[in-house]
């Protein structure tokens with residue numbers, strides 16, 4: 001099956017590599033992201049070597065620092081030391097294969113449900129272990145996305161828009177793994193097939209894959225049909241590569257009007273701390289913006305486009321963690337702050 005999937009990806013990647021420079025770049029150049037910013041992240045050279053061209057787990061010795069190896073996502077990928085340290089196409093292939101099986105099962109509506117594509121006996125063992133560990137948890141603590149969260153301690157959601165973009169995203173995930181943090185990646189649908197391995201890593205390591213429209217159109221400029229298609233096609237694109245259908249959406253540019261709000265049909269997640277990393281591309285400014293404002297329940301906006309944002313994250317993730325902030329996904333933040341997310345509603349923090 002892996003071969004079949006791979007060739008499907010390869011064909012899609014080839015098509016994308018031909019179409020991408022002509023269409024997507026032109027569109028992105030019109031965005032607030034800054035002139036030409038989208039060009040460099042487009043690794044789909046006309047040569048067509050689009051999919052998984054860089055080793056996804058190049059820092060894999062640092063990735064897995066788990067409190068609970070059985071309750072987390074992607075245990076199939078990372079359950080043994082040998083697999084953790086493997087820097088090879090096999091590791092990537094394994095992740096791809098696992099995620100693809102999830103996709104084909106058609107049953108994955110959330111990150112949690114994507115976890116258990118094991119054999120029944122593996123599932124039973126994992127459930128017993130998870131149950132045992134949950135029983136052993138201290139008061140006010142829960143297992144979530146493979147690590148313990150303390151409900152009486154502060155939580156914040158670091159969010160990264162406009163990916164996937166492996167050069168930046170893998171650095172963020174490396175640092176998150178070292179600190180038991182989880183991020184939310186609001187991704188542009190027409191990019192995900194080109195970077196399937198990175199998206200699969202997000203799922204495997206407990207991050208939230210989220211919708212940022214299919215082609216980063218400012219939806220307030222369009223009618224109902226286009227808005228619905230942008231949302232739906234992004235969800236489908238993400239689900240196709242990783243098996244998880246996003247449950248939250250962020251509007252490109254944050255632009256909304258009544259037509260947008262009526263037609264997105266997902267919870268709309270904006271932010272309350274805007275680092276403006278796309279504007280200054282300065283790690284220190286991003287750090288200052290976050291550290292000067294951060295408090296429990298915040299949603300921080302950054303972009304998975306810039307090395308400066310990865311640099312800032314290298315500092316922010318361990319520093320915030322050391323200060324007692326638990327780095328959680330948007331859906332975790334809502335859930336553990338007692339908010340039931342509703343479609344067509346806008347959220348800025350929890």
Ligand SMILES: [Zn+2]
Nearest residue numbers: 161162252253
């Ligand atoms: Zn964006």
